[in-house]
Amino acid sequence: MSANGIGAPVRRKEDFRFITGQGQYTDDVVRPGETRAVFVRSPHAHAKIKSIDVSAARTMPGVIDVLTGAQLAGDKIGNLICGWMIHSKDGSPMKMSAHPALAAGKVNCVGDAVAVVIAESQAQGRDAAEKVKVDYEVLPAVVDPAKAQAKGAPQIHPDIPNNTIYQWHLGDQAAVKAAFDAASHVTTLDIINNRLVPNAMEPRAALAEYDAGTDNLTLWNTSQNPHVARLVISAFVGITPEHKLRVIAPDVGGGFGSKIFIYPEEVVCLWAARKVKRPVKWTADRSEAFLTDAHGRDHVTRAELALDASGKILALRAKTIANLGAYMSTFSSSVPTYLYATLLSGQYAIPSIYCEVDAVYTNTAPVDAYRGAGRPEATFVVERLIEVAARQMDLEPPELRRRNFIKNFPHQTPVIMAYDAGDYNASMKKAMEIADVKGFAKRKREAARNGKLRGLGYSTYIEACGIAPSQAVGSLGAGVGLWESAEVRVNPTGSVEILTGSHSHGQGHETTFAQLVSERLGIPFDSVSIVHGDTDKVQFGMGTYGSRSGAVGMSAIVKALDKIEAKAKKVAAFMMEAAEGDIEFKDGKFTVAGTDKSAAFGDVALNAYIAHKFTGAELEPGLKETSFYDPTNFTFPAGCHICELDIDIETGKVDIVNWTAVDDFGTVINPMIVEGQVHGGIAQGVGQALMEGAVYDQAGQLVTGSFMDYSMPHAHDLPSFHVGTTETKAPSNPLGMKGCGEAGAIASPAAVINAITDAIGSEDIAMPATANAVWSALQRAKAPKAA
Amino acid sequence: MATVSMTVNGKAVTGDVEPRTLLVQFLRENLRLTGTHVGCDTSQCGACVIHLDGIAAKACTTLALQCEGASITTIEGLAEPDGKLHPMQEAFREHHGLQCGYCTPGMIMSALDIVRRNGNNLDEHTIRDQLDGNICRCTGYHNIVKAIEAGAKAMAK
């Protein structure tokens, strides 16, 4: 391993600009003549718009224009769309409502934009936005997914009965029923997977500029996938043709899924920029972000596990209602279906699984992928079921897991996935050692002496990352392919630029991708630059989400580098007057086999461009190669997280005292960065388990609409983490990588709740397990049971 | 409009602002010092932390006019003029105390205030407790805590 190569904890290239305040986030970009967009948003969750009067707003100081949904429709601007088709069990396609970027006839959630003020300054825009008079006829709202389909529930979209988007299923219902009928033990749980607000620290922003001379539009936005944004905005929304739109996602301050999607505000900024012929910028304030960013999770599930007397799992059954909010966000339909039910086998050999999912509209913000996206929900179901089953059957939870672990690969689950590699017992064993499970009983007694209830909880999770291959996901309804592109440009001086379709918003691609290239080409780490996030520079790409940039994005780079080597060998052969087949490449040097002739990589690069040693007929000059890489399978990161915590008996406050994570991510390029990803994921999962929860009141007002009310982990809410790895290589990509970005968020909620329920001796607790909730659960557990 | 004058990163600056202009707006929009970020509107997240007369303050909850005559230091003013990083900046890089970088300027400015108040030998508990005014969504704080502990020690050298 070289100092900066694969496996080295190289310090990040991108850090200098961030620690010196020189990052360039969307709101930092300033264009000459820039104006500010301020949206007029619905204060009601559900209402008819009877009229909008913008006349007073237009006369306010600094106002350039005030635009409404009627004008947007008049200009034939299309709807936002959901790009993954799901069919119901009866074969009918999902029911997608219209989603205009500015509502015209009706608003369906608080924060729905009905008009936009374009003003010289944000303050003036806000002053004017208050003067827009909207006459609403308020309608009753429904916010609870479990009530959305009820008879008499408010009808959100007139053409979509019972607010039901689809009724989907997966698996063999009859086989599962038979297994349950024969089971000697059944564990049943009612689970609410709490609704979360992603809250990347950088609020969403968009800056649109129109060049009247060329009729080109440029959009700077906070996007995890600028090419997909360009495609949707041009092809579906119809703002302008794809080749007339440039999308730049500069430094992006965290995404966690919420910046994958195409949002109304970027559409409106582009549309308005052309209308006012000046750049238009919108930056969300946090209150606006709470109302309009796509939220995550929000499942109501009944889950059952059937086991035989020896603890062998026979079948799993789940019925889930998934809340997709007021409109279907870009990939919302896939999250509670193919990203959820397909993972219900967990790490276990389960002969039959059946899952039904109803997706519903409610008068709440749209719900879409948030870190883990479907897989945390699945893991929570599976890992709660197995922990509770173990307790009910009087088995140690690790023992029940061990009895059911998949041990032979490849393994075809009953829910589509074909696991290709893993060693689940190895990661659990290592985690149990690090966590000193043997010493737990003693620690529990000590804690009890201090008035604390101590608990230990496991989560042996699996996830599917690097969603692929494109043909397979297409057959499941995806509207896009899920490959990745890479272009390798070798400069005449031998330095290299990598143009990637992946997008870094905290993951450190500028470093890890350069590590790969440096090692592969044997050139200095500092001679490699990574270019991403600009549709004018990178031809096309699918972006970063689903822990795909390593397994898919880096594999594309490997493929392009293979082509570079092949072409460079040709150049080297001409240079050294040798046969191409005799050229060998190692450690940045081309040699002729059996001779002492050699040429450095930089010399070969220069020769590729000066082209003095070969004719155009013999070889094209230049050294630049592209690859579009489509993997052959998902990857399957897996591992074991163990949470040890104390509960203050008097207050119910939970204090995590020890966290162990042992993950199998396959090949690790930069362990420092991978550990950082695990830490962050755990923090978000602990947040879900203990603190976070978006709450709407019955009228559809978001009660947790700011950092004053929506609790997220602070430094003092978390311990330092013990993080380790085991390794089985992913066979489906050339580097053997699996992906690490979501593991922590997927694994941790179940570990926390398993630890709390272990401590309190009752399964009767929901997320978030706030101090109040835990205290109440303790009171219920103490209270005499009603006869 | 009113005129406000202050010293920012050692330079005297003057600007015309509306009274409602926040310090963070003055820094970002008038002075184009965009290293100071805005992550919330309720004074919780700490992305906007700067030093006001040597003491950490949230620039989103301070009016520019309240800083008349004051001395402000932002993240851009920490490194030495020759580009040599401040030990705390160096520690954040060395210990991978940042991912997306958005909360980072506020974290570093707050870290320096922790050192000012608590000295150079900081334990984990103190650091975590004193980071109460800063939110990071990427790192889980693990490496931020390590970075601050190391940065504080390096500052004593």
Add this chain to the structure above:
Amino acid sequence: MYNFTFHRPTTVRQAAGLLARNPDGKLLAGGHSLLPVMKQRLAQPSALVDLSLVEGMTGVELKGRSVVIGAMTRHADVAKSDVLKEVMPGLAAVPGSVGDPQVRNRGTIGGSIANNDPNADYPAACLGLGATIITNKRRIAADDFFQGMYTTALEDGEIIVKVSFPIAKKAAYEKFKHPASGFALVGVFVSKRGSDIRVAVTGAGSEGVFRVPTFEEALKKRFTAKSIEGMTIPATGMNSDIHASPEYRAHLVSVLTKRALNKANA
């Protein structure tokens, strides 16, 4: 924010004059309660009168058997005051628990008390010690000052100049922090000064800070946690929101009172 005019007087008299001329104006102390509300456009003062340059409004002083704190003294400065830590560490702990370090660097005792947020920490200390709020016009006993959430005895044009706390031999504050806002989900201040025993609670009551006479009565015999063992307060009148039920808040009042008593006796 809506626009306003901005004023920086240097004397209390000037500040009072500015308030008189700007009836819709507001005083600006540390700004950490007022500015966020203005940013949300929930308050629209026509003028802000910034007190930061007014002389004689800061500092922590020992005066006879009281500690007198200038209204513009920032939380961080009160928390680290050697005088206060010496004579009444239980009070010094109160500003040390407000919000977060940056808030403590800017926020002031006067601002906190004048705002009387139902979850703020200082009102519990004032009521729990029987403090006297000294304004440019008069002296107001804490028992008369706090009149329900965000409501005080302050009249138009009245400016808090100082707060005088009698030194109690035993005093302590125990707070259960709201995990998001940093305010008190429940906070209890207990004190014993001769026969004057006080238990003041913030965060829990729907009408703001309040005393717990039943606990105070029980503590007259012995000022220890044991004296109130098994005692509870009714959940009626407690705040109810997504963060805590009235029952839980009432329960926390008992738990935190006992913990505060243990701390005061330590």
